[in-house]
Amino acid sequence: MTQQPSTGGDVRLTGISKTYGSFTAVHPLDLHIPAGSFFALLGASGCGKTTTLRMIAGLEDPTSGIVELAGNDVTALPPHKRPVNTVFQSYALFPHLDIYENVAFGLRRRGIKSVKKQVDEMLELVQLGDFARRKPQQLSGGQQQRVAVARALINHPKVLLLDEPLGALDLKLRRQMQLELKRIQTEVGITFVHVTHDQEEAMTMADQVAVMNGGRVEQQGAPAELYENPGTTFVANFLGTSNLIEAEVADTSGGDLVLTTEGGKLALPAARCSAPARTGDTVLVGIRPEKISLTHAEDAGTIPDGRNRITGRIADSSFIGVSTQYVIDTPVCSEFAVYEQNIERDSRLVPGAEVVLHWNPAHTFGLDATQDIDAGTQLDEEAA
């Protein structure tokens, strides 16, 4: 960036909610988005993430609550008086104006007369200098997306809001633009709030993710933290894939909880259990498929002690290049997912083979068993 980095502002939502008639799009929620962060609001369609974003932009009036930008209450300000800019879903470029005038729009509305230098610089930044006099409909999807970003960034907003900005692009271009947006954010230092339904996109780009479901924030944190230690079944299933097993707490005396399942005893670090766990309680035990090792039943003796184990039979296997994905029929779950790196493949691991699943107890997480065990699974398929 040629211009000096503008300092981003933080966003604070206090008790903000939105209802349409009898339908509640967003339940009262508190959210703090730190200045200069790349923040993702992640969730399936209809979860309230776009409504939340639009309340920050001023495009929706909140039913209750307060929106603060950089410490100022902006709840009553109309959109054109807020120091935020939005990259809209499907871009919303003005079809009657050329690229140059689209980018200059915000500057002109604020009464800035000499816009040429800034617009040229901004178009150079997004590599569209040669397209200044084209109309939006003459540009490809990726180029339109860059115009939309340039049109917003030229105003040096305190916060940039992105509403599914990459949704209309094909997969390859989307990966490229993810890195591009991340680079721009690092350079300008503006707070980015990014709404997406794509969990991979959220994890690649954001340093903070809030997972939304049914108008509430389920969990917030750094991507790795959310992935490794999900707090709800929805997060466990929506972010990647999880194997969830019902288990009974047998012993709480050590640092690890000891749990009994139909397939044997499992260990779970007490700190990684988000549910209250007294002896006799039921909890959900979760483990990510790629954390699990597979050993043929004949070699069961070679498995080191101290690992969680479950026995089962391979029901199905599919080779997908970097890994092989197995579906294992076990006493605790008939469709246990296991991903194995294709490093040294054991030729005996074919459907029908008896195997032992084992993993480091430190990767296990525990969840409240009163939740729906399948929450977030169907949504994930729909969104992917």
Add this chain to the structure above:
Amino acid sequence: MSATTAPETAPPAPPPAPAGVAKAARRKKLVPYWLLLPGILWLVIFFAAPLVYQASTSVQTGSLEEGFKVTWHFQTYWDALTEYYPQFLRSVIYAATATVLCLLLGYPLAYLIAFRAGRWRNLVMILVIAPFFTSFLIRTLAWKTILSDSGPVVEVLNSLHILDITSQLGITEGERVLATPLAVVCGLTYNFLPFMILPLYSSLERIDGRLHEAAGDLYAKPFTTFRKVTFPLSMPGVVAGTLLTFIPAAGDYINAELLGSTDQKMVGNVIQSQFLRVLDYPTAAALSFILMAAILAMVTVYIRKSGTEDLV
């Protein structure tokens, strides 16, 4: 960093939105009414109120010299109907015939523009619309020339003895076309044809060309494709087109006046002469109301029927 959804058991009372938001929302609610006000007032005063006025006129009695008074004289309706039922009947028959002819003539042209015209599409479109811009009275008078007694059309029809057949059927008279039902229907068809073609075209144009290929791929012959795919999909255009043709045709009096004789007078002619020449306002009002009611009834039945057909 705290991100907490309010727990369901004890939701904390969220701070109310500031008063400014509520006031702005109330002001926003009034915007559409301010936008509507002048135009709707115009329609209420100059369209809706006159209809009410006319309803009261139709039950008035009196004369031009002594003035008219509301006497709830419903007899006017009965008198109007018994005296002018031939004109009513003629209006419906002529308008219905013209509508069917418009559909038969207009469909191929709309189809041609939508699917077969290629780079000529715009030119053909212009030729359909452009006649609009020449006063339709002038164009209707041109039919007087085209159908004139010594003109080529009558000559050809005569030499082929077609006029003999048509006069047997009662739609022409002797060796003339002018001043016969044929001329009036011909003029009505001509005048309202664009109102049929344009809605037909816009609903045909929306049909995905690949549907034709898909139908062909699924063993449909071209005509079967038309009957089972194209025509059902163009039904909205057919309904709109027939309404846009039938309604004005039923109330028209220009074609009957310019191309017909006293035996082809339609109800529009009667209303016009009662109102502007005889100055019998109650009768004119009653006739208007009967015409309006008849058309509304027919249109309602028609829309219902075509609506259910649509669902099949």
Add this chain to the structure above:
Amino acid sequence: MALTRWIRRNLVVVAGLGTLAYLILPNVVVLVFSFNKPNGRFNYEWQRFSTDAWTDPCGVADMCGSLSLSLKIAVWATIGATVLGTMIAFALARYRFRARPAVNSLIFLPMAMPEVVMAASLATLFLNMGVDFGFWTILIAHIMFCLSFVVTAVKARVMSMDPRLEQAAQDLYASPAQTFLRVTLPIAAPGIAAGALLSFALSFDDFIITNFNAGSTVTFPMFVWGSAQRGTPVQINVIGTAMFAIAVLCVLAGQLAGNRRKRS
């Protein structure tokens, strides 16, 4: 054989072109007869070629006066109907409110009503109010029946417009007024232009409603109507042909300009 097969395959083209000929024929006749020199008062039968009418288009008493009156009424009716109709269209397309169904019916009814009924009703109102018939009654009537057509044309355009465009403008610091002038209006312009054009054509060419509400004022269509009884001057055909030519040229010019813009 080959010919019959070709005709069968292109039946729809042949039929369509036939209809087109039927539509165009009167215009051709009007053109040809603008060069006629009739013997009597009526210009219905071909006598001999003459350019008299073209060299003296206003040579008929009152005709050009009625023409300019019609133009004047059409311009004002277009302005009135376009402004009022566009406002209604925006209200219907952009807002949800309780009276919507009632407003929609009030817009639809004038288009579904035979002209003669509207004409007689409005004239009854004017008669009862003791209003003098003339320019103003004609203008009021024309705005009334053009209004619905403008609403329909503009509403379709505004409905198909992405509401995010207006939100984007507001997000980029445009006040509500600026948003309307810089974004909404330019994008809705083709719809408004279509409505205005239709209004102009409808108003300029209207006869039935004018006939009832004009009193002794004579617009161009009323002049033509009167001449059908008294005698049709050739100049009528000159005006008709000129209008046709101007319309076609305008549309062609618009098309060419559109094509060039697309290519560049």
